[in-house]
Amino acid sequence: MSLYADLHRHLGGALHPRIIYKFLQRQDHKILGYFPDYNGFYNWFTRPCRTLDEFVKIHTLVEELQSIEHLPYFCLRLCRGAYLFENLQYLELRYNPYFRTSHNLTVNQRIKQMQEIIDVITVNLRPAEYPIIVKQILCLDRRLPNSINEAILKVAVKNIGPVVGIDLAGPEIEPQKWETWVKFLGKARASGLKTTCHLGETSIDNVYTQYFNVLDRIGHGIHIPLVKPALLKELAKKQITLEVCPTSYKQTGVLKDFEELKLVFSRCRKAQVSIAVCTDNPGRNPSPCTLPGEYERLIDADVIDFTELRHIQRESFRAAFGFIGTPLI
Numbered sequence: 001m002s003l004y005a006d007l008h009r010h011l012g013g014a015l016h017p018r019i020i021y022k023f024l025q026r027q028d029h030k031i032l033g034y035f036p037d038y039n040g041f042y043n044w045f046t047r048p049c050r051t052l053d054e055f056v057k058i059h060t061l062v063e064e065l066q067s068i069e070h071l072p073y074f075c076l077r078l079c080r081g082a083y084l085f086e087n088l089q090y091l092e093l094r095y096n097p098y099f100r101t102s103h104n105l106t107v108n109q110r111i112k113q114m115q116e117i118i119d120v121i122t123v124n125l126r127p128a129e130y131p132i133i134v135k136q137i138l139c140l141d142r143r144l145p146n147s148i149n150e151a152i153l154k155v156a157v158k159n160i161g162p163v164v165g166i167d168l169a170g171p172e173i174e175p176q177k178w179e180t181w182v183k184f185l186g187k188a189r190a191s192g193l194k195t196t197c198h199l200g201e202t203s204i205d206n207v208y209t210q211y212f213n214v215l216d217r218i219g220h221g222i223h224i225p226l227v228k229p230a231l232l233k234e235l236a237k238k239q240i241t242l243e244v245c246p247t248s249y250k251q252t253g254v255l256k257d258f259e260e261l262k263l264v265f266s267r268c269r270k271a272q273v274s275i276a277v278c279t280d281n282p283g284r285n286p287s288p289c290t291l292p293g294e295y296e297r298l299i300d301a302d303v304i305d306f307t308e309l310r311h312i313q314r315e316s317f318r319a320a321f322g323f324i325g326t327p328l329i
C-alpha cells in the first residue's frame with residue numbers, strides 16, 4: 001500500500017460535512033433551523049462558490065465552531081479519516097489560532113489563549129490508534145491588524161516542534177501591502193520556521209517577486225505558470241515548491257476544469273519547478289475528496305501520468321516542513 005503526504009490542508013476545511021452536521025446536532029445549533037436534514041446542509045456546505053470571498057465566509061463559520069472545548073472532537077476525527085480513508089503518512093495542518101479563541105474575551109486575553117489552543121491541538125493530533133504524523137502551520141491573516149499577526153508569529157516560534165511553519169492566509173486583499181507580509185515571513189524564517197503563503201491563487205495581482213526571497217513553498221501560485229511563466233525560473237532557482245490543490249480551484253470558482261491545470265503542470269515541469277499535490281479544504285468539496293482522489297482526478301484529466309504520480313508523491317515528502325523518516329511510497 002502506498003502512503004501519502006498532504007502539505008496544504010486547513011483545519012477549518014478538513015472535516016467531512018457529516019461530522020460537522022453531527023456536531024451541530026449535538027449542540028442543538030441554531031443554524032439547523034435552516035437545514036433540518038443532512039442533505040440540505042451537505043449541498044450548501046459543498047456547493048461550488050463564485051468567488052474565494054464567498055468560500056471564505058463558510059470557512060469562518062466552521063472556525064467559530066472549533067473553539068477550545070470542541071477542538072479534541074474535531075482533531076480526533078480528522079486524524080481518523082486521514083489515516084483510515086486517505087492513507088496519509090504525514091499531514092501538515094494549518095489554522096489561525098486567534099480565530100479559535102473565545103469571542104467573549106478581550107483582544108489581549110484572546111492573544112494569551114492562543115497558547116492553550118496550540119496545546120489542545122498538539123495533544124489531540126496524536127491519537128495512538130491512528131499513527132499519522134501531523135505537524136502544524138500557523139496562519140497569519142490579511143484581515144487582521146499587525147499586532148495580532150505579530151502575536152501569532154511569536155506563539156509559533158515559541159512552539160517550534162509541533163509547529164513547523166507560518167502561512168499567510170485570508171482573502172487575497174490589498175496586494176500593495178506586500179512589504180508588510182514579506183517582513184513577517186522573513187522574520188519567521190530567521191526564527192527557525194519554514195514559510196509558505198497563499199499567493200497567486202485567484203489572480204497574479206498579489207505576486208511580487210520579493211516574496212520569493214522569504215518563501216519555502218507557495219500556497220497555490222497557479223497564476224504564476226498561467227500568467228507570468230517567466231517568473232518560474234526564479235522559483236526553480238530558489239527551490240520553491242508550489243502547493244497545487246486541484247478540486248479547490250473548481251470550488252472557489254478559480255478554474256472551470258481540471259484540464260486547465262495541464263498548462264500549470266507542463267510549464268512547471270519544463271522550468272523544473274516542483275509541485276506538491278494537496279487538498280486545501282477537502283471537507284468542503286463534494287465527497288469523497290481525498291488526496292489519493294486528487295491524484296486520480298489529475299491522471300483522469302491527463303494532467304499527469306502514472307510515472308509522474310510517483311515523482312509528485314515523493315515531492316510532497318521532500319518539500320515537507322517537518323517530516324523525518326522514510327516515505328512509504
Ligand SMILES: [Zn+2]
Pocket residue numbers: 008010198219280
Ligand atoms: Zn489554502
